[in-house]
Amino acid sequence: IGIALLAFLFTAIIIVAYYSALNQLNKQRHISQIKTDFINNMTHEFKTPIATINLALDAIKNPKIIEDKEKVFRYLQMIKDENKRMHAQVENVLRISKLEKKELDIKKESHDMHDIVEEAVEHVGLIIEDREGTIKVNLKATKTTVLLNDVHFTNVLVNILENAIKYSPDKPVITVTSENIKNFIIIKIKDQGLGISKVSQKKIFDKFYREHTGDIHNVKGHGLGLAYVKRIVDDHHGEVMVESEKGKGSTFIIKLPLIY
Numbered sequence: 001i002g003i004a005l006l007a008f009l010f011t012a013i014i015i016v017a018y019y020s021a022l023n024q025l026n027k028q029r030h031i032s033q034i035k036t037d038f039i040n041n042m043t044h045e046f047k048t049p050i051a052t053i054n055l056a057l058d059a060i061k062n063p064k065i066i067e068d069k070e071k072v073f074r075y076l077q078m079i080k081d082e083n084k085r086m087h088a089q090v091e092n093v094l095r096i097s098k099l100e101k102k103e104l105d106i107k108k109e110s111h112d113m114h115d116i117v118e119e120a121v122e123h124v125g126l127i128i129e130d131r132e133g134t135i136k137v138n139l140k141a142t143k144t145t146v147l148l149n150d151v152h153f154t155n156v157l158v159n160i161l162e163n164a165i166k167y168s169p170d171k172p173v174i175t176v177t178s179e180n181i182k183n184f185i186i187i188k189i190k191d192q193g194l195g196i197s198k199v200s201q202k203k204i205f206d207k208f209y210r211e212h213t214g215d216i217h218n219v220k221g222h223g224l225g226l227a228y229v230k231r232i233v234d235d236h237h238g239e240v241m242v243e244s245e246k247g248k249g250s251t252f253i254i255k256l257p258l259i260y
């Protein structure tokens with residue numbers, strides 16, 4: 001019996017040691033994953049402002065434009081706005097790594113959703129101009145007050161708009177609408193682009209998921225944009241959905257509760 005007990009204790013010690021080592025390893029992996037996610041998120045969030053600043057600088061360098069004081073002022077203002085946005089993001093992006101740990105504490109204030117939509121549309125103005133596209137805005141909601149973090153939510157809409165432009169052939173046509181259903185405001189961003197297959201629709205909100213688009217125009221990305229979108233919308237007690245058919249464009253739908 002003594003030997004059996006010893007053997008049992010020995011086995012138990014080995015098992016406990018094994019699992020504690022495994023646990024330690026998992027913790028380390030988790031931390032390293034958070035670090036990687038943090039860097040990826042940060043890179044992603046800076047892509048749009050940097051691209052916009054580059055386009056604005058190129059535009060100012062154009063000899064025809066430099067003569068036109070009004071245009072120069074408009075582009076300088078854009079550079080200033082994007083710079084401000086990046087500055088705000090340094091603060092906010094620091095919180096993104098916490099998303100993984102579900103410790104998100106995003107400050108929310110009451111805002112007019114239409115202001116946020118218009119700001120996001122303005123942010124992608126130069127990118128849409130560059131692709132010779134148009135964004136039609138048709139905001140019909142009459143109740144528009146929501147509780148949100150304006151920087152994060154502008155990013156959410158910019159991400160969706162940016163995708164709508166990215167995953168469309170040249171001269172993209174995008175429609176942004178709003179409406180009220182019960183105590184919600186519904187924002188729809190519709191494109192006439194590549195569309196998303198039914199199988200992919202279930203995965204696009206996962207981190208790092210990218211559909212193989214056949215690279216019709218060498219589209220770049222990290223597969224993080226929509227994962228970020230979903231986390232932020234979830235954190236606002238909202239819902240984000242997609243309706244799409246391969247080859248026939250996509251509609252991204254955001255549903256947010258009104259506060260009045």
Ligand code: ADP
Nearest residue numbers: 163164167195204210211221222223224225226
């Ligand atoms: P990224 O654009 O960096 O790849 P996202 O998370 O923003 O990452 O999007 C994930 C995937 O969803 C994309 O790779 C693309 O395949 C698909 N997708 C997103 N938006 C659209 C859209 N408007 N039209 C077609 N496909 C889209």
